[in-house]
Amino acid sequence: MKIAILGYGVVGSGVAEVLKVNSASVAKKAGESIDVKYVSDLRDFPDEPYSFVKNFDTIESDPEVKVVVEAIGGETIAYDFAKRAILAGKHVVTPNKALIAAHGAELFALAEKHGVHLLFEASVGGGIPLIRPYCGALLTDEIQEIAGILNGTSNYILTQMHENGTSYADALKSAQKLGYAEADPTADVGGFDACRKLAILLSLATGKTVDYTNIETEGIENISAEDFAFAAENGYTLKHLATAKLTADGVQAIVAPFLVKIGHPLSTVRDVYNALWAKAKTTGNVMFYGSGAGKLPTASAVVSNLVDIAQNAHAPHTWTAESVRILPASGYEMKKMLRVYEG
């Protein structure tokens, strides 16, 4: 199976690397080898062994390319190329939560019309095999509540504050130094990244579009060492949760810092790890835990979607353009203005 990778940044080059490193196990699972026919990037990479093209036309018009991996990011060029790939009859795999949260319904409808898949395992929870079991097992059940630690940068900062008493500012600096946080960390520490991921999970659960701009979103910028001291005194830690209760009237969704009891599985999710905690009617409580970001874990999730396509063993994970009602989140006990997650 021939594929093309759009964007040779962290994830794009990671996909090429994982396909190389794991080529034997991938070929065994997929039933055929998965080969990178083209890589598209505006930059030059003379030392890399792939066939680089600067123009999407070559990829679009090559019938041998069965799958396009969109690893450009953002919602503009990525949207344009994803659409063109689908129109050209190619499957699309993307780790791009912004693209899926903003244009999911439209792209899914287009993909269905053109008989191709649009898969996005890596868009939520990075390397955690999460979308597949969430959609496979939990959606035959009735999901009642979810609570995710979905942003590695924020979780790294809160872990530093909890374990070492580091101040928010110093923990942020350390995250930037390690490459976990960008120069402008707003999307991460402000909760906007986690909010888009929550919207994707809720769209999957409801089958309809969740407008992430309607979800109450509070970042971690105002958490202080005193908050952690208060939490510790009472047997809690602080975690930045993207959480929602699913009701017949809509979803009560919020992204905000929460007190989480020490000993709760979510309390052990340290550093850049992510986790999704879910409660379903008959399955009960489940948690999926793993690397929320990172080159190889994220790339591995993209590759698992490539294998899904090769195996043709993919169950459709989509939603419609119809909107879900987003209700204010309520029912959390307030302690010193801090919400307690009792899940």
Added chain:
Amino acid sequence: MKIAILGYGVVGSGVAEVLKVNSASVAKKAGESIDVKYVSDLRDFPDEPYSFVKNFDTIESDPEVKVVVEAIGGETIAYDFAKRAILAGKHVVTPNKALIAAHGAELFALAEKHGVHLLFEASVGGGIPLIRPYCGALLTDEIQEIAGILNGTSNYILTQMHENGTSYADALKSAQKLGYAEADPTADVGGFDACRKLAILLSLATGKTVDYTNIETEGIENISAEDFAFAAENGYTLKHLATAKLTADGVQAIVAPFLVKIGHPLSTVRDVYNALWAKAKTTGNVMFYGSGAGKLPTASAVVSNLVDIAQNAHAPHTWTAESVRILPASGYEMKKMLRVYEG
């Protein structure tokens, strides 16, 4: 899609209940309703709304029955009926780890020959959606190590001992009173149940048969309050782990009590919950957590397999009759004769 349920015990009646309770979401995901055409049990259930038969012949010869759910348990009648169902061209779904651990390779080969699936999501980890992501994502990677809390009864007993200082004997009595442990608890507390589950996970990872009788298995019967005191003093708790390292020469497998650091995600797995911790080369560490047993969680996992079959979105999870070499587990630091899990 018409199905037949063999055995109307806890799991069998649970499957019927979950199909009823979740009928709307199941039909939505499966693309068609899933109906119980027959239930086979030697006992009479005059108040139940299903069509009971005492003889397997009726089910075997009815071409309308597409899937047989084997919920009898054990390795004798279950084996015979699973085989006959496959020979009759019917898919088989089972939560029966004893059957799969003992006869997996033979039954998979038979199923392939007859163009049907044999699915067993509920056989390991009960209600945790585990087999699917383990096979889907991790097997395109290279699994290096797994460590599971795979027996709810043992974990309940250890949780009581850790949290309340209960003696082993009293904790076992309490487990029996709550229905978690049987009158003869050997299979659970002796580690034999967890050992079969570990063999299934290793067979999936290697693609070959792991003979569970060759895996070193130590139960929890000799764990004392003093061991827990020692563990606590050093920042650990005790967990009964089914663990293995996968090497080029074979698998280093063992089922035994281990010291696990407080704060490690596995340390928060309480009571009858189960979890599987895995390390894979590119994906990194992942953990799947949820209800390891219980009527509805286990039945939900069975139902998710029924939906897989209806969607025809199932990737084959099988192994061959070829044997995997089982090596002694080594490399664990010994402290007061207790193994430390450093994962």
